Amino acid sequence: MPDLFAAYDTDKFYDEMFAAPGRPRPHYQRLHDRFCQMDGISELLTRQHTADQTFVNRGVTFTVYSDNKGTEKIFPFDLIPRIIPADEWARLEAGLRQRMEALNLFLADIYGPQKILKEGIVPREMVETSKNFRPELVGVPIARDLYVHINGTDLVRDQHGTYRVLEDNLRTPSGVSYVLEDRQVMKRVFPNLLRDYRVRPVETYPSDLLSLLLHLAPAHVPEPTVVLLTPGVYNSAYFEHSFLARQMGIEIVEGSDLVVENDKVYMKRTDGLSPVHVIYRRIDDDYLDPRAFNPNSLLGVPGLFDAYRKGNVALCNPIGTGVADDKAMYHYVPRMIKFYLGQDALLPNVDTFLSGDEKDMAYILANLEQLVVKSVDEAGGYGMLVGPHSTRAQIEEFRGKIIANPRKFIAQPTLGLSRCPAVCGDVIEGRHIDLRPYILNGPSIKIMPGGLTRVALRKGSLVVNSSQGGGSKDTWVLAAEDQEATPAVPEKLIV
Amino acid sequence: MLSRVANLIYWIARYLERAENTARIVEVNAQLVLDLQARQAADDPRAWEPLVFVTGSDEQFHELYGDKVTERAVVEFMLFDKRNPSSVLSCVAFARENARCIRDQLSAELWETLNTFFLRLKDDDFTRYAQLGAADYLAWIKCQTQLFHGVADAMIPRHEGWWFYDLGRHLERADNITRILDIKYFMILPGLQAVGSALDMVQWASVLRSCSGFEAFRRARRGDLDLVRVVDYLLRDEAFPRSVLYSVSEAEQCLARIGPGDGQPAVARARELIVKLREDIRSADIKAVIASGLHEYLDGLQLRIEQIHVAVQRAYITHRPAATPDQLQTQGA
Numbered sequence: 001m002p003d004l005f006a007a008y009d010t011d012k013f014y015d016e017m018f019a020a021p022g023r024p025r026p027h028y029q030r031l032h033d034r035f036c037q038m039d040g041i042s043e044l045l046t047r048q049h050t051a052d053q054t055f056v057n058r059g060v061t062f063t064v065y066s067d068n069k070g071t072e073k074i075f076p077f078d079l080i081p082r083i084i085p086a087d088e089w090a091r092l093e094a095g096l097r098q099r100m101e102a103l104n105l106f107l108a109d110i111y112g113p114q115k116i117l118k119e120g121i122v123p124r125e126m127v128e129t130s131k132n133f134r135p136e137l138v139g140v141p142i143a144r145d146l147y148v149h150i151n152g153t154d155l156v157r158d159q160h161g162t163y164r165v166l167e168d169n170l171r172t173p174s175g176v177s178y179v180l181e182d183r184q185v186m187k188r189v190f191p192n193l194l195r196d197y198r199v200r201p202v203e204t205y206p207s208d209l210l211s212l213l214l215h216l217a218p219a220h221v222p223e224p225t226v227v228l229l230t231p232g233v234y235n236s237a238y239f240e241h242s243f244l245a246r247q248m249g250i251e252i253v254e255g256s257d258l259v260v261e262n263d264k265v266y267m268k269r270t271d272g273l274s275p276v277h278v279i280y281r282r283i284d285d286d287y288l289d290p291r292a293f294n295p296n297s298l299l300g301v302p303g304l305f306d307a308y309r310k311g312n313v314a315l316c317n318p319i320g321t322g323v324a325d326d327k328a329m330y331h332y333v334p335r336m337i338k339f340y341l342g343q344d345a346l347l348p349n350v351d352t353f354l355s356g357d358e359k360d361m362a363y364i365l366a367n368l369e370q371l372v373v374k375s376v377d378e379a380g381g382y383g384m385l386v387g388p389h390s391t392r393a394q395i396e397e398f399r400g401k402i403i404a405n406p407r408k409f410i411a412q413p414t415l416g417l418s419r420c421p422a423v424c425g426d427v428i429e430g431r432h433i434d435l436r437p438y439i440l441n442g443p444s445i446k447i448m449p450g451g452l453t454r455v456a457l458r459k460g461s462l463v464v465n466s467s468q469g470g471g472s473k474d475t476w477v478l479a480a481e482d483q484e485a486t487p488a489v490p491e492k493l494i495v
Numbered sequence: 496m497l498s499r500v501a502n503l504i505y506w507i508a509r510y511l512e513r514a515e516n517t518a519r520i521v522e523v524n525a526q527l528v529l530d531l532q533a534r535q536a537a538d539d540p541r542a543w544e545p546l547v548f549v550t551g552s553d554e555q556f557h558e559l560y561g562d563k564v565t566e567r568a569v570v571e572f573m574l575f576d577k578r579n580p581s582s583v584l585s586c587v588a589f590a591r592e593n594a595r596c597i598r599d600q601l602s603a604e605l606w607e608t609l610n611t612f613f614l615r616l617k618d619d620d621f622t623r624y625a626q627l628g629a630a631d632y633l634a635w636i637k638c639q640t641q642l643f644h645g646v647a648d649a650m651i652p653r654h655e656g657w658w659f660y661d662l663g664r665h666l667e668r669a670d671n672i673t674r675i676l677d678i679k680y681f682m683i684l685p686g687l688q689a690v691g692s693a694l695d696m697v698q699w700a701s702v703l704r705s706c707s708g709f710e711a712f713r714r715a716r717r718g719d720l721d722l723v724r725v726v727d728y729l730l731r732d733e734a735f736p737r738s739v740l741y742s743v744s745e746a747e748q749c750l751a752r753i754g755p756g757d758g759q760p761a762v763a764r765a766r767e768l769i770v771k772l773r774e775d776i777r778s779a780d781i782k783a784v785i786a787s788g789l790h791e792y793l794d795g796l797q798l799r800i801e802q803i804h805v806a807v808q809r810a811y812i813t814h815r816p817a818a819t820p821d822q823l824q825t826q827g828a
Contacts, residue, residue, distance in 0.1 A: 059603070233596045242599040252599075257499050268498040270655060270811040271754060 076471030095347030132322025212442030260303030450475035508663030523705030545681035
């Protein structure tokens with residue numbers, strides 16, 4: 001049999017599959033054997049083609065508008081799964097749970113008594129100068145005392161294989177639809193392997209999300225109406241919005257479908273105005289209500305902020321969570337965990353230097369060639385500098401920006417992100433990956449087993465964002481020996 | 496259903512019906528010009544001018560193409576010019592944009608039918624039209640819109656969405672038939688004595704053909720092709736699917752199926768307007784209509800169809816209070 005991995009080079013990185021060249025880690029042994037039974041790379045490519053075609057047929061595509069032809073592309077998908085053993089996942093889960101608890105308490109605190117600011121653990125100035133802080137919400141009660149409902153925490157593994165938190169996404173994290181679709185495709189392409197591995201299912205996510213949303217509805221409403229608010233069909237995540245709305249059986253609405261009267265929200269239906277109680281919004285705070293925030297927003301609903309403040313409608317995530325996922329605030333999360341929970345952080349951060357700090361600033365400016373510099377309030381891989389991969393001119397451009405605006409940047413050492421084998425053309429090569437688990441904070445904290453594994457398909461690239469040439473892999477969290485892979489009885493059926 | 500979604504479906508139907516009828520209007524004229532050739536030069540501006548009048552866009556046409564009305568300019572303007580919001584290309588592009596916004600609520604086949612149509616149409620121009628020949632090219636357009644309707648008919652569940660689709664289609668058709676009838680008003684006959692002449696007959700036959708009604712007319716109404724009989728058929732026939740009366744009756748039934756809306760007076764208003772329109776057409780005396788001016792009568796029908804549209808929007812889409820009849824008059828005009 002030809003060994004598909006014969007030429008595979010782990011290089012100097014932590015490799016998810018191989019402990020050393022030719023020596024797969026125990027939890028990858030079965031997959032390794034299965035792949036080596038294949039009829040060379042051609043069988044793998046045939047399966048890859050089947051997978052790609054399935055994505056096209058299922059409409060898991062985004063549309064490229066620039067050429068005006070309505071060309072559709074799929075989000076690249078790599079066939080080789082990322083496998084996480086049960087004990088490893090248990091540790092991750094505990095760390096993510098702890099982080100969600102602390103972040104919720106932090107937001108409750110800064111929109112309440114502000115103890116953490118009074119005690120000087122987090123600098124007051126840091127919170128108050130954040131453009132995502134909403135001082136007008138301080139002291140305003142919020143549904144079920146839940147200050148954040150969904151977090152997409154990005155994790156990476158360093159060269160020693162240690163998981164570290166790269167950032168939190170507390171506003172409108174996206175990508176979960178790809179997790180569900182990737183699994184559907186894998187069930188088709190590798191059904192036996194998936195079963196033999198006892199992979200924990202991810203399919204309950206939409207119903208977990210719906211229970212969370214229903215939990216947020218004003219208490220006096222017997223049959224609350226939940227909607228998903230999208231910026232519209234031209235948004236690059238529109239597929240996900242319509243996918244989740246369909247999975248949950250709720251209406252997908254645009255801002256113009258909603259109207260606020262007497263501080264209550266209604267949707268315009270052909271049979272009249274019909275009340276709305278919970279909005280799963282996929283629009284940033286700034287665009288939610290032109291009357292309260294950005295007056296130029298055409299996506300939002302005039303008056304929505306007042307309806308929200310009066311408790312007539314719940315928003316998921318709530319307004320103002322962005323203050324806690326700011327890349328500079330990230331630096332303080334381990335201290336928040338200590339302050340609120342009296343515990344040490346189970347999941348370490350990546351070392352972070354704040355250009356707002358004098359000592360850190362000096363270090364950053366002296367070491368730009370080795371650092372990754374990120375703008376604190378941008379996402380999607382935009383506005384960042386990867387020192388070792390940049391030209392002299394790019395580095396100098398950033399130097400100027402940092403000096404001009406110290407609050408706006410953080411710097412981190414360039415991590416040797418872990419790699420996982422990926423199908424690249426007609427060979428298998430190592431590519432850098434990260435992991436975004438989705439943490440739901442509703443009646444209880446629920447974490448989908450796994451999450452979105454993003455892979456930087458460009459050779460040598462460290463940027464996994466889909467806007468920058470990234471793709472995805474299915475993430476297999478294995479059931480423990482004493483654990484059922486599939487819960488025997490559905491916990492609760494939601495109609 | 497969401498008002499926005501209902502409105503998008505309604506307009507998909509209207510745009511595609513309009514595209515089809517625009518193709519029909521061009522087709523009838525292309526045929527007429529062939530018949531005229533013996534008597535008039537084919538590039539006589541008067542041969543193509545009626546089309547521009549009848550769509551109500553003569554000002555825009557002259558702005559874009561100047562004073563000279565040639566076949567090329569009219570065909571470009573009516574079929575391919577995106578600056579003309581009623582051109583076939585514009586209508587199909589608008590319908591496709593609407594469909595894109597609710598793509599996840601349409602069947603995949605329906606979307607593909609429309610998308611394929613648009614992609615094949617979008618780079619065409621007069622040269623391509625002339626290469627294929629008017630008859631073949633226009634037949635293709637009609638075929639594509641009918642294909643879409645066929646797929647829609649076979650795929651869309653008979654819920655509210657369907658009734659909005661069918662309402663849009665029939666309101667648009669009723670309006671468009673009045674415009675096709677009006678073409679004849681603008682056509683030049685060599686002199687008054689030509690009324691009832693062979694040329695007159697040829698023109699009426701073309702009008703009927705453009706509505707696919709020539710054979711149906713022959714079967715239903717024996718006798719001559721003349722003004723009163725053809726107008727009466729296209730306005731008042733109860734069984735012919737492209738008569739105004741039939742289209743209005745269908746629209747009336749769609750409206751009844753849609754339901755009481757928000758229960759506001761706007762719904763009652765819309766229903767009242769459509770019932771009245773149907774009754775008036777049914778009891779119309781075409782001889783008297785012609786005596787007092789057919790063109791004015793057709794204009795009046797277009798205005799009343801527009802008022803029904805406005806009332807439907809108020810009742811189901813915009814949720815504004817029903818307007819008084821006076822306000823509606825201004826709205827419609």
